[in-house]
Amino acid sequence: MSGLRPAGASLTLPTYNLWTIGCQMNEADALRAAATLESAGFRPVPRASDAGLLLLATCVVRQQAEDKIYSRLTYIAELKRKNPALVVALMGCLVGKNPREITALRERFPFVDLFLPPSDLAPLTAFLQDRGFAAPPPAAGSALDDLPPPPLPDSMTGRAIVAHLPVVLGCSHACTYCVIPYRRGGERSRPSAEILADAAALAARGARELILLGQIVDRYGRDRPGEIHLPELLRRIAQTPGIARVRFLTSHPRWFTDELVAAVATTPGLCPYFEIPVQAGSDAILAAMRRGYAVAEYEALIAKVRAAIPDAGLSTDIIVGFPGETDAQFEESMALMRRIDPDMIRIAKYSPRPLTYSARHLPDDVPEADKERRRVAMEAQLRKRLTEKNAPLLGQTVEILVESIEKTGRRHGRTPGYKPVFVDASAAAPGDLLRARIVWAGPFSLIAEAR
Ligand code: SF4
The missing domain is CATH 3.40.50.12160 (Methylthiotransferase, N-terminal domain)
Incomplete structure (x- = not known):
């Protein structure tokens, strides 16, 4: 030892x-x-x-x-x-x-x-x-209480083609079910100079794609007077030598701006992919969650994104079995998913977390069997829809950033819209951007051949 x-x-x-x-x-x-x-x-x-x-x-x-x-x-x-x-x-x-x-x-x-x-x-x-x-x-003059050590362990050099880069820490929104504000504290944006230096350091260590992280990433800079906001931060990050792709997550419907969509639509390297959790398809449940928007507003936002970027990838989150959620309200979530037609849904069964408003004031009254039934139904609907949605991709050529080499020898990577792809491309190395033709399309992954 x-x-x-x-x-x-x-x-x-x-x-x-x-x-x-x-x-x-x-x-x-x-x-x-x-x-x-x-x-x-x-x-x-x-x-x-x-x-x-x-x-x-x-x-x-x-x-x-x-x-x-x-x-x-x-x-x-x-x-x-x-x-x-x-x-x-x-x-x-x-x-x-x-x-x-x-x-x-x-x-x-x-x-x-x-x-x-x-x-x-x-x-x-x-x-x-x-x-x-x-x-x-210790960091001198850092506005944060954390220290900025080297952003990537040496043992991972060359492996982390896709690197995560925190830009906003904590959250001040206080959705009634969420423990994050109690655990990670209030919202603090990091200085952009520090983030850009991190981006350069990650690129120097082999990263080709950066994913900017924040609980509400769209709020970047708003808590720091004089700081740039997310669209400008993204534009600057996209210029980092060596970085081919940039993404950001997670967005909140209330803070997602037209300027952000415009930045993604017009800046090379910013991937057309958005993670915008809606959490429920019922206005009553959204109000009980204190999310701060109504279903119609969310749908209008998605329509705006799709008008500006028709092929944008969209991922959302849904909580099933929130306190008081009826079968009819769950069906509203199912119907909303059919209407907005996302490329991925992260489905979570409601689970009361200590200290949160919902744990203290709202009885966890949806039986576990109902939560599970709703989760399974939503997953089945998603699987069926993604099977249909991905089928027309057969024969199409897509751009893939190779992230790793599988045991089978296939390369694993993603499309700009974040679909996972396994590619037959024996000469390709992690970090390569290649064009490949889709030869198989399943609901949750694709197989392609390099061109
Ligand atoms: S769900 Fe997201 S926006 Fe709401 S409090 Fe938690 S981290 Fe913040």
Whole structure:
């Protein structure tokens, strides 16, 4: 087992194992923590039982995710019992930002050494400095409470063709079901100069596509007087040498602007793809969720996007079984999906999250069997529709950015509209942009041959 002595003081380099669950923002935070460890001389190992330090990036957006963390922690408690020198670092949304809750977690999981609130690496850096590792210094003048370490771990150089780049941290919207504001704090946009520097650093390490992240990414810059807004940020990011594609997520219907659609329509490199969660097809449920828009407004917005960019890819989110949702209201969600005809739907069964308004005030009264039935019905409708929708793609030529090479030898990549494609192109390397003809079209992926 590797000890946690500084590199140079030991023949064996310190090792870490990363375990991640949850959204792209969590993944981006986890990679930053991994980069911090690697810049201090740590190297990654695939098995937790071989590591000197365990990093767990956690998510609490649904009970299912939380349950997975607890079962992982049970396993880790056993590893720690066998090896008391093991360092356990818990980061992300389970930790949150509330000191009282962190104290409660310390009592519940005494074998965890470090607790890192979301997007806050200070406890890890302090730990590394304390143990004599060469850790990155705190950020001078950063408006955020996190540190900007190298954006990508060295071990991932060349692998992360698609890199996630957080631009807005936290959220101040307070949808009634959502735990994010309690866990990740209020909305904070990062300075654009810092984001552009990150973009250049990611490109220098081999990234070809950047995905800008924010809980409401469209709000970028609005909380920082004098800062540029998302359309201009996207235009500048798209000019980063080496970057072929740029996307952004997640959009909120209330903050999605015409200027944003125009920027995507006219800027080379900005992909015609939008993630705009609607969450429900019933105005009454949307009001209970406090989303801040009505179904008709959402439909008008999608019509505007499609008028400006007819081939735009569209992804949305739906929650089934929100408190009080009737069968008729669920049918409204089904009908809305038929009308807006998205290319992907992330379907979630409602799960009450501690502290949220809905958990405190709205009884979770839709039986689990009904939630599951609604989820299955919506998934079946989506599958059927995507089968029909993708069929005409057969024989068409699309542009694909190769992201990885599969075990079968096929290249995996995506179209500009974010459809996953497997390509027979034995000469293509990750990072290549190629044109390929679709030879098979299923509901959730395509197969193509390079031209
Ligand atoms: S917009 Fe609503 S659902 Fe999205 S992160 Fe903010 S509070 Fe949560």
